[in-house]
Amino acid sequence: MRGQLIEVPPGTGDEPDLGHHGDVEATPGLVDLAVNVRRDPMPDWLADPLTASLGGLAAYPDPGPARAAVAARHGRPPEEVLLTAGAAEGFVLLARALAGVRRPVVVHPQFTEPEAALRAAGHEVERVLLDPADDFRLDPARVPADADLVMIGNPTNPTSVLHPAADLAALARPGRVLVVDEAFADTTLAPGVAGEPESLAGRRDLPGLVVVRSLTKTWGLAGLRIGYLLGEAALLDRLAAVQPLWAVSTPALAAATACASPTAVAAERAIAARLAVDRDHLVARLSALPGVRVAARPASAFVLLHLAGANRVRETLRERGWAVRRGDTFPGLGPDWLRVAVRDPATSDAFTEVLAEILEA
Ligand SMILES: Cc1ncc(COP(=O)(O)O)c(C=O)c1O
Numbered sequence: 001m002r003g004q005l006i007e008v009p010p011g012t013g014d015e016p017d018l019g020h021h022g023d024v025e026a027t028p029g030l031v032d033l034a035v036n037v038r039r040d041p042m043p044d045w046l047a048d049p050l051t052a053s054l055g056g057l058a059a060y061p062d063p064g065p066a067r068a069a070v071a072a073r074h075g076r077p078p079e080e081v082l083l084t085a086g087a088a089e090g091f092v093l094l095a096r097a098l099a100g101v102r103r104p105v106v107v108h109p110q111f112t113e114p115e116a117a118l119r120a121a122g123h124e125v126e127r128v129l130l131d132p133a134d135d136f137r138l139d140p141a142r143v144p145a146d147a148d149l150v151m152i153g154n155p156t157n158p159t160s161v162l163h164p165a166a167d168l169a170a171l172a173r174p175g176r177v178l179v180v181d182e183a184f185a186d187t188t189l190a191p192g193v194a195g196e197p198e199s200l201a202g203r204r205d206l207p208g209l210v211v212v213r214s215l216t217k218t219w220g221l222a223g224l225r226i227g228y229l230l231g232e233a234a235l236l237d238r239l240a241a242v243q244p245l246w247a248v249s250t251p252a253l254a255a256a257t258a259c260a261s262p263t264a265v266a267a268e269r270a271i272a273a274r275l276a277v278d279r280d281h282l283v284a285r286l287s288a289l290p291g292v293r294v295a296a297r298p299a300s301a302f303v304l305l306h307l308a309g310a311n312r313v314r315e316t317l318r319e320r321g322w323a324v325r326r327g328d329t330f331p332g333l334g335p336d337w338l339r340v341a342v343r344d345p346a347t348s349d350a351f352t353e354v355l356a357e358i359l360e361a
Contacts, residue, residue, distance in 0.1 A: 086227045162300070
């Protein structure tokens, strides 16, 4: 079985806590493997315009230049870009503007905010649960044909699975909004592919497609709140209509412009290449531990682990100074899963040594 469709009425008793996020696990003093935001120093090409933008804070923000820059990056007209206060705002706009959808479906395990936003806006959400035994592979046929809103992540948090673009494209059809959360697309890499493999950001031929992008992860801007949506102009107009005025601040717009430049895109590719090496190192270390299984073929800035009693192991890791992300708040996972951020090899070595000691005890 490749996937499973279950109906989950809102407010069911033993539901995972969709509002849980890794940042609450990364308390001060712990080594943070729970949050997937890069913490490297900000490059000058980003820091300089950000700092300069502070001189213009008396004026209301003008999204025009940032919108044009992001559009140029993705080969789209500016009308096909909507800047948002992080990807998270994008999910809320979608949930509110698409009040009329009858059968919204969320493909899990994935980031929980898309479903949380839908529920908060009063939608009854159905879930398609991808199967760990099948490496969380997407079979487009599992999504009900009459679903008029489908939300999926690529690469997916927390599984780190990168679905083939063709499988996602197969979900698009007239009468359906297909939302692909590409918050981590810039972390992916494939041999012989110059850009982001499997990204739909530049696809203008797929009806109802909305691609969600975040600039908060790779560029360490979680506190600034900046992201954007890409899609058909008429659909984005509906989303813009429910967005608060001036939702994206002037410094956030400056960051969006800088991060759309060729310099930024080249830097992202270099970061993704380094990340792939560091991820291979971490996966090799983890795979050598008895009882630990790395899920699927990780493609992003984190890996998902299966180990019996992971929740207890997580508590012990905390006592030993390490924060990892619990898996049991993601629909489709449970108490035997953990998500671990990819860090430099020395940190990964230290982490896996502590984990090995805990598992041996
Ligand atoms: C898959 C995914 N999408 C979107 C977001 C939200 O990103 P932003 O900070 O841009 O709101 C997150 C944050 O953790 C995420 O993991």
